[in-house]
Amino acid sequence: xxxxxxxASLLYDFYGQLLTRRKQQVMELYHEENLSLAExxxxxxxxxxxxxxxLKSAERSLAEYEEKLGLVARFLKSGEAFRKIDRMLxxxxxxxxxxxxxxxxxxxxxxxxxxxxxx
Numbered sequence: 001x002x003x004x005x006x007x008a009s010l011l012y013d014f015y016g017q018l019l020t021r022r023k024q025q026v027m028e029l030y031h032e033e034n035l036s037l038a039e040x041x042x043x044x045x046x047x048x049x050x051x052x053x054x055l056k057s058a059e060r061s062l063a064e065y066e067e068k069l070g071l072v073a074r075f076l077k078s079g080e081a082f083r084k085i086d087r088m089l090x091x092x093x094x095x096x097x098x099x100x101x102x103x104x105x106x107x108x109x110x111x112x113x114x115x116x117x118x119x
Contacts, residue, residue: 002076005031010072011062018065023058030055082117086110 002010012027019027022044029035029043030051037055041048066072089110096102 007072008059008062010075011059011066014071014075015062015065015069019058019061023054023061026051026054027058079117082113085113089113 008027008031012031016024016027025044026040029040030037035043037048037051040051044051089106093103093106096106
């Protein structure tokens, strides 16, 4: 399970562009710049309560997008699957170290997986 801050960052990365510009700015200042609610309020000339409401509304919207689309969950599941496949390929490479053709094919598979992980 990932922590709340990482979850908020992932949700923002996937769905942030769906928020209003102001909510994007509040999320960025709070989560990325680590500004306090009071500092953000000063930045925009609004109350701390308004910043809090905007932040909570943005986080709620991001959670709703994830609930409907599930992109973050799929991303995390894919990452775990890639890591599992990598471990399996490592095990096979060790087991068949004496077979250069097979170890070469396993290395090619691992390279393809690495390319997918980078995208």
